[in-house]
Amino acid sequence: MPSDQQSEHSDQPVDELDARLLLLLTDEPRLGVLECSRRLGVARGTVQARLDRLVERGVLTGFPPALDLGAMGYGLTAFAVVEIAQGRRAEVCEGLAAIPEVCEVHATTGQGDLFVRMVARSNADLQRVVDHVVDVPHVRRLSTSIALSTPVPPRVRPLLERVKGRPPRG
Amino acid sequence: MPSDQQSEHSDQPVDELDARLLLLLTDEPRLGVLECSRRLGVARGTVQARLDRLVERGVLTGFPPALDLGAMGYGLTAFAVVEIAQGRRAEVCEGLAAIPEVCEVHATTGQGDLFVRMVARSNADLQRVVDHVVDVPHVRRLSTSIALSTPVPPRVRPLLERVKGRPPRG
DNA sequence: GATTTTGCTGTGCATCTTGTACAGTGATCT
DNA sequence: AGATCACTGTACAAGATGCACAGCAAAATC
Numbered sequence: 001m002p003s004d005q006q007s008e009h010s011d012q013p014v015d016e017l018d019a020r021l022l023l024l025l026t027d028e029p030r031l032g033v034l035e036c037s038r039r040l041g042v043a044r045g046t047v048q049a050r051l052d053r054l055v056e057r058g059v060l061t062g063f064p065p066a067l068d069l070g071a072m073g074y075g076l077t078a079f080a081v082v083e084i085a086q087g088r089r090a091e092v093c094e095g096l097a098a099i100p101e102v103c104e105v106h107a108t109t110g111q112g113d114l115f116v117r118m119v120a121r122s123n124a125d126l127q128r129v130v131d132h133v134v135d136v137p138h139v140r141r142l143s144t145s146i147a148l149s150t151p152v153p154p155r156v157r158p159l160l161e162r163v164k165g166r167p168p169r170g
Numbered sequence: 171m172p173s174d175q176q177s178e179h180s181d182q183p184v185d186e187l188d189a190r191l192l193l194l195l196t197d198e199p200r201l202g203v204l205e206c207s208r209r210l211g212v213a214r215g216t217v218q219a220r221l222d223r224l225v226e227r228g229v230l231t232g233f234p235p236a237l238d239l240g241a242m243g244y245g246l247t248a249f250a251v252v253e254i255a256q257g258r259r260a261e262v263c264e265g266l267a268a269i270p271e272v273c274e275v276h277a278t279t280g281q282g283d284l285f286v287r288m289v290a291r292s293n294a295d296l297q298r299v300v301d302h303v304v305d306v307p308h309v310r311r312l313s314t315s316i317a318l319s320t321p322v323p324p325r326v327r328p329l330l331e332r333v334k335g336r337p338p339r340g
Numbered sequence: 341g342a343t344t345t346t347g348c349t350g351t352g353c354a355t356c357t358t359g360t361a362c363a364g365t366g367a368t369c370t
Numbered sequence: 371a372g373a374t375c376a377c378t379g380t381a382c383a384a385g386a387t388g389c390a391c392a393g394c395a396a397a398a399t400c
Contacts, residue, residue, distance in 0.1 A: 100328030158270030
């Protein structure tokens with residue numbers, strides 16, 4: 001009973017088996033290689049090789065612990081659009097990175113702006129955090145909005161499911 | 171050589187040992203319980219118990235695989251502020267959730283708006299994705315900006331390091 | 341002040357997993 | 371046709387896990 005092998009794997013950075021493996025690990029990240037191989041119906045060595053290759057290709061970067069900031073006391077998430085002085089992005093980013101509550105910064109199109117995600121323990125605490133951000137040199141303007149809810153939490157699943165569902169080249 | 175025990179652990183959802191453990195797992199997520207106990211200089215059972223409790227408290231929600239969307243072919247990340255018709259948030263969110271490239275949706279303060287993170291394979295592909303989003307019923311206006319770079323990638327580390335560094339109640 | 345509870349330690353053991361290696365087979369590439 | 375590649379199936383030593391238990395110290399309860 002030979003396998004169907006990879007049909008044309010070089011086009012796709014992630015083929016169907018990869019996608020199934022990653023979906024499996026998404027749902028039950030603590031599974032070992034052996035258990036994965038059982039569930040996927042392939043040999044253990046195959047799973048091991050796939051994982052190695054995914055890491056090698058940079059697709060799979062690790063298994064970081066997922067922390068619920070809410071449960072840690074940081075119940076508030078806020079987004080801010082930051083306008084900065086021209087040509088000062090690096091410095092501003094450095095300043096922002098020094099604030100622990102700043103969890104993510106992107107440089108976006110628009111007018112040389114930054115997009116910041118931050119967390120806080122309460123409204124009062126958010127005020128403090130925002131003040132810190134404003135105090136970063138070369139920050140011109142700050143427009144903050146609070147996340148009231150997160151209807152779609154960060155996810156990659158659908159992208160994987162598409163790979164899994166369709167034949168390559170889809 | 172008795173331990174220092176937990177000084178006053180009920181105030182903090184995460185005490186110093188928890189933080190050190192989580193930091194360790196953040197840096198090397200594939201470490202086993204035994205290896206963690208060795209590095210932290212505590213008994214294996216302690217690490218096991220801590221992990222169990224962190225999960226129980228909802229702080230540690232798992233170890234999902236971290237995927238690099240860029241390496242998967244989705245080299246483009248974009249953010250969009252979506253204005254929607256009043257009272258239609260649930261429907262709109264459902265529509266957005268059906269689009270695989272939509273990786274995250276938050277409802278924010280402002281004017282009943284949504285904040286969306288999405289990915290695409292290319293500029294042309296982003297156009298397609300944006301079109302999908304616009305086609306979601308009750309979406310009024312869409313303001314998109316592309317992420318040029320990510321000076322601070324999603325992180326939690328600094329928050330943990332603060333817990334680790336300071337005595338409780340800090 | 342005495343008792344109970346809670347958390348950490350250190351130990352042990354059976355079972356399962358991992359890392360690694362290797363031969364065999366069918367498909368794809370040259 | 372020959373070489374290469376990916377997957378299979380097997381094997382074995384080394385190590386990790388799950389679980390249990392007794393001892394001890396600090397904190398909370400009575």
